[in-house]
Amino acid sequence: MMDTRIDYYPTHEHNGIKFRRGHSLPFGATMVPNGVNFSIYSSAAISCTLVLFERGAPQPFAEIPIPDEFRIGNVYSIMVFDLDYERLEYGYKMDGPFNPLEGHRFNKDTILSDPYAKVIGGRDTWLAEPNWDNIYPYRSRLAFEDFDWEGDHPLETPIEDLQVYEMHVRGFTKDPSSKVKNPGTFTAIRDKIPYLKEMGINCIELLPIYEFDEWEFNRTSPITGEVLVNYWGYSTVNFFSPKAGYAATGKFGMQVDELKTLIKELHKNGIEVWLDVVFNHTAEGDHRGHTISFRGIDNKTYYMLTPEGYYFNFSGTGNTLNCNHPVVRNMVLDCLRYWAADYHIDGFRFDLAAILGRAQDGSPLSNPPLLESLAHDPILAKCKLIAEAWDAGGLYQVGSFPAYGRWAEWNGKYRDTLRKYLKGDEGQVGDMMQRIQGSPDLYYYRGPNASINFITCHDGFTLYDMFAYNSKHNEANGENNNDGANDNNSWNCGWEGETDDPAVNHLRHKLIKNALTILMVSQGVPMVLMGDEMGRTQKGNNNTYCQDNELNWLDWSLIEKNADIYNFAKHIMRFRHGHPVLRSRRHFQHRDYVGSGYPDISFHGVNAWYADTSAGSRSFAFMLCGDHAKQGIVKDDMIYVIMNMYWDSLTFELPELSRDRKWHVVANTDMPSPDDVFPLGKEPLLENQHHFLAGSRSVVVLVGK
Amino acid sequence: MSFSISSDVDAQKVATITLAGELDSLSSREFQSAIEHVAAENPKELVLRVEDLSFMSSAGLRVLIFSKQKMGTNLPIFMVKPQSAIVDTLEKTGLQHSVNIVDEYPA
Numbered sequence: 129m130m131d132t133r134i135d136y137y138p139t140h141e142h143n144g145i146k147f148r149r150g151h152s153l154p155f156g157a158t159m160v161p162n163g164v165n166f167s168i169y170s171s172a173a174i175s176c177t178l179v180l181f182e183r184g185a186p187q188p189f190a191e192i193p194i195p196d197e198f199r200i201g202n203v204y205s206i207m208v209f210d211l212d213y214e215r216l217e218y219g220y221k222m223d224g225p226f227n228p229l230e231g232h233r234f235n236k237d238t239i240l241s242d243p244y245a246k247v248i249g250g251r252d253t254w255l256a257e258p259n260w261d262n263i264y265p266y267r268s269r270l271a272f273e274d275f276d277w278e279g280d281h282p283l284e285t286p287i288e289d290l291q292v293y294e295m296h297v298r299g300f301t302k303d304p305s306s307k308v309k310n311p312g313t314f315t316a317i318r319d320k321i322p323y324l325k326e327m328g329i330n331c332i333e334l335l336p337i338y339e340f341d342e343w344e345f346n347r348t349s350p351i352t353g354e355v356l357v358n359y360w361g362y363s364t365v366n367f368f369s370p371k372a373g374y375a376a377t378g379k380f381g382m383q384v385d386e387l388k389t390l391i392k393e394l395h396k397n398g399i400e401v402w403l404d405v406v407f408n409h410t411a412e413g414d415h416r417g418h419t420i421s422f423r424g425i426d427n428k429t430y431y432m433l434t435p436e437g438y439y440f441n442f443s444g445t446g447n448t449l450n451c452n453h454p455v456v457r458n459m460v461l462d463c464l465r466y467w468a469a470d471y472h473i474d475g476f477r478f479d480l481a482a483i484l485g486r487a488q489d490g491s492p493l494s495n496p497p498l499l500e501s502l503a504h505d506p507i508l509a510k511c512k513l514i515a516e517a518w519d520a521g522g523l524y525q526v527g528s529f530p531a532y533g534r535w536a537e538w539n540g541k542y543r544d545t546l547r548k549y550l551k552g553d554e555g556q557v558g559d560m561m562q563r564i565q566g567s568p569d570l571y572y573y574r575g576p577n578a579s580i581n582f583i584t585c586h587d588g589f590t591l592y593d594m595f596a597y598n599s600k601h602n603e604a605n606g607e608n609n610n611d612g613a614n615d616n617n618s619w620n621c622g623w624e625g626e627t628d629d630p631a632v633n634h635l636r637h638k639l640i641k642n643a644l645t646i647l648m649v650s651q652g653v654p655m656v657l658m659g660d661e662m663g664r665t666q667k668g669n670n671n672t673y674c675q676d677n678e679l680n681w682l683d684w685s686l687i688e689k690n691a692d693i694y695n696f697a698k699h700i701m702r703f704r705h706g707h708p709v710l711r712s713r714r715h716f717q718h719r720d721y722v723g724s725g726y727p728d729i730s731f732h733g734v735n736a737w738y739a740d741t742s743a744g745s746r747s748f749a750f751m752l753c754g755d756h757a758k759q760g761i762v763k764d765d766m767i768y769v770i771m772n773m774y775w776d777s778l779t780f781e782l783p784e785l786s787r788d789r790k791w792h793v794v795a796n797t798d799m800p801s802p803d804d805v806f807p808l809g810k811e812p813l814l815e816n817q818h819h820f821l822a823g824s825r826s827v828v829v830l831v832g833k
Numbered sequence: 834m835s836f837s838i839s840s841d842v843d844a845q846k847v848a849t850i851t852l853a854g855e856l857d858s859l860s861s862r863e864f865q866s867a868i869e870h871v872a873a874e875n876p877k878e879l880v881l882r883v884e885d886l887s888f889m890s891s892a893g894l895r896v897l898i899f900s901k902q903k904m905g906t907n908l909p910i911f912m913v914k915p916q917s918a919i920v921d922t923l924e925k926t927g928l929q930h931s932v933n934i935v936d937e938y939p940a
Contacts (some may be wrong), residue, residue, distance in 0.1 A: 211860050213858055214891060214892050276898045276901075300866065308923065313925075318927075376925045380890060380891070381891060385891060389925070
């Protein structure tokens with residue numbers, strides 16, 4: 129019997145609380161028979177005290193100085209008995225030097241959260257006003273790790289077969305129009321699984337769900353008078369704990385169960401779950417910030433510090449996590465392993481990932497140990513790893529991120545090229561040819577799977593706003609419109625903002641459909657921003673990080689208001705699913721290697737087999753040979769795509785089809801809905817098999833079958 | 834309201850456990866003991882009378898899972914007249930499919 133082992137009996141007592149020497153590993157708090165094993169690392173503390181609270185109590189019920197005999201190396205560990213797993217909150221007090229020049233900022237009176245805590249209490253319900261006088265606001269708690277997964281397993285879907293949907297947990301269902309029982313929660317996403325499936329989405333990428341404090345930097349908007357909060361959540365309080373405020377059961381401390389239940393249900397429906405993870409900085413800010421955990425436990429280990437003892441700020445948020453310090457590197461690894469193993473997470477997108485390749489002095493490393501460790505980690509071996517391959521310190525690594533054969537990237541160049549091309553900029557055709565092939569100019573050796581293709585994401589304009597605003601309108605953020613990017617490559621189609629002009633609105637809708645179509649026929653992995661499939665607007669705000677309101681909440685009535693966009697998006701996203709030739713694992717070879725009579729990809733223009741790539745050109749076409757699908761393993765149809773961003777209509781000569789194949793119309797964004805797109809398998813035969821008149825600024829997709 | 838629990842297995846091998854009050858981490862240990870006690874008699878059905886149960890914590894939910902695992906996933910579990918807060922918790926944590934929620938037993 130486990131509980132008869134001699135190492136599970138107390139040997140010490142402090143004010144009636146029984147304890148003994150703990151196990152140094154694993155770090156964090158681990159349930160053991162009749163007790164809890166606590167273990168924490170600090171390289172420079174001279175003593176460590178375990179502080180225990182009854183849940184929500186203003187004062188601790190015990191403070192146990194961990195005897196120095198319990199310390200092994202720099203790890204303090206203690207096993208405490210007869211604790212109530214569900215009611216317990218714990219933290220630490222660390223004593224040590226306060227000498228910023230040396231990198232140390234200890235304060236023996238501050239109660240510190242455990243970096244390895246699996247649940248954090250204190251922000252249990254979204255925006256419930258906390259007790260600002262709480263002596264320990266972010267409280268470490270225990271998590272049961274015996275969830276009933278019922279045979280669930282991470283899906284391991286080939287990445288090229290995924291259609292990613294970038295989603296904010298709260299924003300997806302918080303609006304009353306979502307008509308769900310528990311708006312803004314993990315549970316509510318479960319209610320919307322049928323919608324995700326209907327759209328052909330088989331992967332959701334969640335904006336940060338690690339515990340953060342929505343109250344951080346809260347203030348009042350000078351424009352609207354509303355409270356502005358940390359809505360996006362790119363400011364981690366704890367890396368191992370799910371955001372309680374996103375759980376309908378957060379007030380009961382059951383966020384772990386609720387999130388795991390959501391993941392299990394998504395997996396049952398063939399939908400992967402990726403997390404947007406923020407390992408570049410923490411919520412502790414710079415030297416003026418609050419001490420929550422890392423700063424008080426081991427400031428010099430966890431943060432990149434300047435020679436003067438201040439914080440490097442490569443993240444643009446005050447501090448930079450010292451990711452290539454071996455101890456921090458292990459924490460990141462432990463964290464991702466935990467989410468992969470205990471939450472069955474399918475992939476991770478790393479915010480400002482270029483920081484993870486910086487040395488402890490901030491210089492870029494040619495062979496960053498953290499990135500290499502992640503790429504070769506046995507537990508993460510089947511997880512997708514995606515880098516946002518730049519940082520706020522000017523390191524831009526799109527196409528050159530240290531990939532170790534594993535990492536994919538948010539392809540920022542795909543976004544920029546498409547935006548310019550979609551609004552009719554000249555000189556983009558050559559670049560566009562690269563982008564729709566999966567950017568072989570960037571990822572020649574890595575294949576198209578290295579490219580996460582996107583046009584919009586949470587950070588910037590929505591797709592609708594891309595074609596409704598020339599400039600950002602961020603006044604509601606209260607920063608005099610100085611925040612947010614200025615290089616949006618957007619075009620308002622002739623009027624800034626909302627208008628009743630039918631011609632302008634028609635053009636905007638057409639450009640949205642153009643964007644979605646090109647995204648869906650590009651090699652690589654497409655990612656759609658939540659709501660773009662129904663024309664969501666942020667009213668020109670391209671940096672809604674602080675807006676907990678309708679600027680961020682998805683208005684589900686847009687499905688009716690923009691029915692043409694929604695219908696188009698649904699069918700074009702399903703079209704991609706139906707055609708493996710659109711989802712190649714390897715780059716095209718521009719030759720016929722299966723004997724079909726056609727190269728795997730060919731480029732065309734108004735004349736078949738000739739594409740105009742001159743600087744003044746704004747149009748081209750390409751054809752994919754279905755016999756080359758999945759490198760010739762799978763048979764698919766021929767696909768021909770016209771992209772005419774010229775301001776006038778152009779007649780394109782169609783390539784001849786062999787055998788009995790005929791061209792059929794999948795999509796023509798120049799046509800009014802519902803004749804702008806046709807359901808998979810129900811594409812009408814094209815009357816003129818030799819020429820196609822493509823409307824101005826439109827995209828046409830034909831299928832040869 | 835303080836927690837109370839009673840259990841019984843009848844001649845038809847129907848195990849009945851009556852729970853009232855708040856099922857938290859401490860009281861869940863009593864619940865688990867009751868499950869172990871009735872499981873020893875190899876019941877054909879498990880009936881949980883929970884009309885007066887006002888709260889079920891994470892640890893309480895785990896005992897439900899434990900009962901499935903202890904007595905086999907084919908054992909029907911009937912939860913009689915749960916309060917809406919309990920049903921809510923079961924739904925949010927996905928356990929509503931593991932039990933049969935009924936107004937009366939036998940129906």
